[in-house]
Amino acid sequence: MADEGRIFQIKIITPDRVFHTGSATMIEFNTAAGEIGVYKNHIPLTTVLAPGIVTIHNDGEEDVVAAVHSGFAEILPEQVTLLAEIAEWPDEIDKDRAEAAKARAEERLANKTEATDVKRAEFALRKALVRIDIAK
Amino acid sequence: MASMRDIKRRKGSIQSTQQITKAMKLVSTVKLQKAKNRAEQTNPYFNYMYQTVTSMLAKSGTIDHPYLRKGDSTKKAVVVITSNRGLAGGYNSNVVKLVTECADFHTDDVEIYAIGTKGKDALERKGYTIREDASEIIESPAYEDALALCKKVLDDYVSGKIGEIYLAYTHFKNTVSHEPTLIKLLPVEFDEEEISRAAESEVLMNYEPNEEEALDMIIPKYITSLFYGALVEAVASENGARMQAMDSATSNAEEMISDLTLKFNRARQGSITQELTEIIAGASAIS
Secondary structure, eight states, X not given: OOOGGGOEEEEEEOSSSXXXXXXXXXXEEEETTEEEEEOTXXXXXXXXXXXXXXXXXXXXXXXXXXXXXXXXXXXXXXXXXXXXXXXXXXXXXXXXXXXXXHHHHXXXXXXXXXXXXXXXXXHHHHHHHHHHHHHO | OOOHHHHHHHHHHHHHHHHHHHHHHXXXXXXXXXXXXXXXXXXXXXXXXXXXXXXXXXXXXXXXXXXXXXXXXXXXXXXXXXXXXXXXXXXXXXXHHHHHHXXXXXXXXXXXXXXXXXXXXXXXXXXXXXXEEOGGGGSSOOHHHHXXXXXXXXXXXXXXXXXXXXXXXXXXXXXXXXXXXXXXXXXXXXXXXXXXXXXXXXXXXXXXXXXXXXXHHHHXXXXXXXXXXXHHXXXXXXXXXXXXXXXXXXXXXXXXXXXXXHHHHHHHHHHHHHHHHHHHHHHHHHO
16 A cells, blocks of 8 residues: 555546546656656646656556547646647557558658648657557 | 318328328437547537646746737638538527628628538528538548638638738537537637636646746647537437437328328218218109
């Protein structure tokens, strides 16, 4: 059993459902400014999410892992809320589709033309990489 | 008085119409259940989004941001969400009425972004400009659809083609009550009360990278979530409205059938009486 004083609440909400609610002693995720890890009593912070893996650590229990793409996080001393546009559990990910998406995005970046939306292709590539990474 | 055959034919036609309305009612009841669940699942995301945006704005009231000030153009964009199919009572016409009767809207400075062919056709007839038609997304709204729509509208807003953005849809209160609603999306306007309450209750929040960039990123998401919420609610309302319309159509048919049955029996009795009188009269003439 984890030390009561270190536990805080986690909520991950997507447009289609309440993806996850639970408690944790630490949460790690990827923001636009880099990866961060949050413990209880963090200063209040609102930050923009980047595609990446969310890892929720809870002492004595297995880590909860999910893929989250774009959205933002609201961090309060007692609670962390992730508002994600897309969130997936590892077993929901279609690895073949992610591989295909990765190949497509790489090809688009390799053969750049005027019409290529580089930002979009890079975003797609990052999403695909996160999916492949977590589905392993 | 109508003949027995006429009444019988009419009764038959009403009966088969009733079968259709009954089937349609069952179909929309099932669809309503699904749509209602979906609308309920979307709610937490939207509520949280609203809270976050209000509390952000409460503290950043002085920021000069394109999304927060009025655009230069006098054009108003109205996103109108209706359905692709009729037979839903006043569902579509109520939304259309909301747009046509709003005092601020004049046919020449309103641009319609239509979702749902019923609303699009009605507004087109009344002389409004249809700028975009995305009717197919109402069939099964996905978050990506709302995202694409939001991008189009925001691009027009940022590039100065339109100065204000409105959203007209049917708010799903509960299974039996749906309310046509018109809300202003941009420039963002919030209740003064809500803002002051948010300002009081919130802890001092920090933003990363900084407030303006966070706002830049969160407002489009906020608008998208509004679009998505409106789409999902509109689908629920459509099916609710159709269910009610078909329910009353079925019971009206029931009433007409019982009325016609009465008339048919009367006509039958009348014809038997007449036949009898003729036979008796004939027999007495012979004897």
